[in-house]
Amino acid sequence: xxxxxxxxxxxxxxxxxxxxxxxxxxxxxxxxxxxxxxxxxxxxxxxxxxxxxxxxxxxxxxxxxxxxxxxxxxxxxxxxxxxxxxxxxxxxxxxxxxxxxxxxxxxxxxxxxxxxxxxxxxxxxxxxxxxxxxxxxxxxxxxxxxxxxxxxxxxxxxxxxxxxxxxxxxxxxxxxxxxxxxxxxxxxxxxxxxxxxxxxxxxxxxxxxxxxxxxxxxxxxxxxxxxxxxxxxxxxxxxxxxxxxxxxxxxxxxxxxxxxxxxxxxxxxxxxxxxxx
Numbered sequence: 001x002x003x004x005x006x007x008x009x010x011x012x013x014x015x016x017x018x019x020x021x022x023x024x025x026x027x028x029x030x031x032x033x034x035x036x037x038x039x040x041x042x043x044x045x046x047x048x049x050x051x052x053x054x055x056x057x058x059x060x061x062x063x064x065x066x067x068x069x070x071x072x073x074x075x076x077x078x079x080x081x082x083x084x085x086x087x088x089x090x091x092x093x094x095x096x097x098x099x100x101x102x103x104x105x106x107x108x109x110x111x112x113x114x115x116x117x118x119x120x121x122x123x124x125x126x127x128x129x130x131x132x133x134x135x136x137x138x139x140x141x142x143x144x145x146x147x148x149x150x151x152x153x154x155x156x157x158x159x160x161x162x163x164x165x166x167x168x169x170x171x172x173x174x175x176x177x178x179x180x181x182x183x184x185x186x187x188x189x190x191x192x193x194x195x196x197x198x199x200x201x202x203x204x205x206x207x208x209x210x211x212x213x214x215x216x217x218x219x220x221x222x223x224x225x226x227x228x229x230x231x232x233x234x235x236x237x238x239x240x241x242x243x244x245x246x247x248x249x250x251x252x253x254x255x256x257x258x259x260x261x262x263x264x265x266x267x268x269x270x271x272x273x274x275x276x277x
Contacts, residue, residue, distance in 0.1 A: 028191030028205040034228065034235055035184070039168045041234040047255035048160050049079035051248045055166075056178040057158060058089075061099075065089075068098070068115050074246070080160040081257050087160045088258035096142065100258050101158050106151040107261050110140035144261040145269075180247055182240050187226065192217050196227055196238055203230045204238055 042048070052074045054062055069075060069091060080087035080101075088097035098112045114137050125133055151157075163179045170177030174185035186209040194217045196204040206217045208225035216222050227238045240247040 028193050028207075029232070030189045031187050031191060031207045032189055034205070034232075035171070037232075038228060038235045038237070039171070042164060042236050042251075043082075043168065044234075045082055045236065045251045047079070047081050047083075047252055047257060048164060049077055049250040049255045050163075050179075051075070051077045052245065053078060053180055053247050055158070055163060064112065064116055065091075065098075068112070078158065078160070078163070079250075079255050079258070082161045082164065085159060086258045087158050089158065097258060099158070100144075100260070102258075102260055105146070105148045105260070106157070107144040107266075108147050110137075110143045110145060110267070113145055114140060140267070142265060143267045144265050145267055145272075180240055182226075182242070182247075184226070186224075188212070193230070194218050196229065204228055205230060205235075 054065070054073050054076065055078075058065070065076065066073060075092040077090050077093065078087065079090070085101065085103045088100040090097045096109065098109045100107045167177045167179050171184040174183070176183040187207045188209065188211055189207075190212070191205045191207045192212050192214065193203065194206055196202045204227045206212075206222070206225050206227050208216075208222045210222060210224070212222060217225070222241075224242050226240050228235045229238055236251050237249040239249065
């Protein structure tokens with residue numbers, strides 16, 4: 001056999017392996033087959049972040065947060081550790097947290113406090129005190145109030161591991177979870193392979209609540225679906241989509257771990273009383 005023929009056969013064999021490997025990635029597994037691995041992989045992660053999610057546990061704060069975001073929670077991010085109690089909420093990437101939770105400690109930013117009570121103060125204040133209130137608000141910038149004693153930590157505390165566990169339990173019970181409001185039990189078993197982001201080469205498997213034809217995801221024909229990167233070893237949620245509402249998920253090194261406010265960032269109720277006009 002000539003070298004050129006041998007080379008041609010070897011090249012064809014290698015190409016066949018490459019194409020077969022690509023086919024394994026591009027052929028989306030049935031969701032029932034990948035789902036147990038997905039939940040296990042997410043539970044084994046070190047950190048997690050979610051955007052545009054407003055859990056039921058935050059119902060009492062929902063109106064305030066939505067007012068701060070102009071009624072659109074797409075920039076809201078909940079993030080933190082899955083190994084320890086360190087969870088925070090912020091109003092956009094790289095922003096400082098408006099609330100943070102560490103074991104039984106709860107801190108609220110003065111920005112959020114001012115959003116809660118400042119408008120009431122301003123409405124009731126005589127005209128000559130409005131400037132004093134505005135000055136007071138500027139001095140609170142970047143400060144936090146320890147509300148641990150007043151906050152009902154048992155029913156309202158936010159913890160990343162608890163949020164993920166609620167999502168997983170709800171999926172196993174066939175109901176919508178209290179975190180995203182999504183019901184994973186409604187997903188069709190067959191998925192579609194497509195790019196996750198048109199600006200990158202990263203690909204994913206898409207699973208929808210409706211039956212899909214090839215190209216439906218890319219053509220915008222699907223309203224309600226999830227996306228998982230093409231990773232059979234550690235598949236994790238990348239996004240959940242319901243109409244125009246998109247929830248994104250980030251893991252491990254992509255996630256900031258919250259830190260407790262420093263002493264110079266903390267103020268007390270006595271500080272508030274002293275500064276109030």
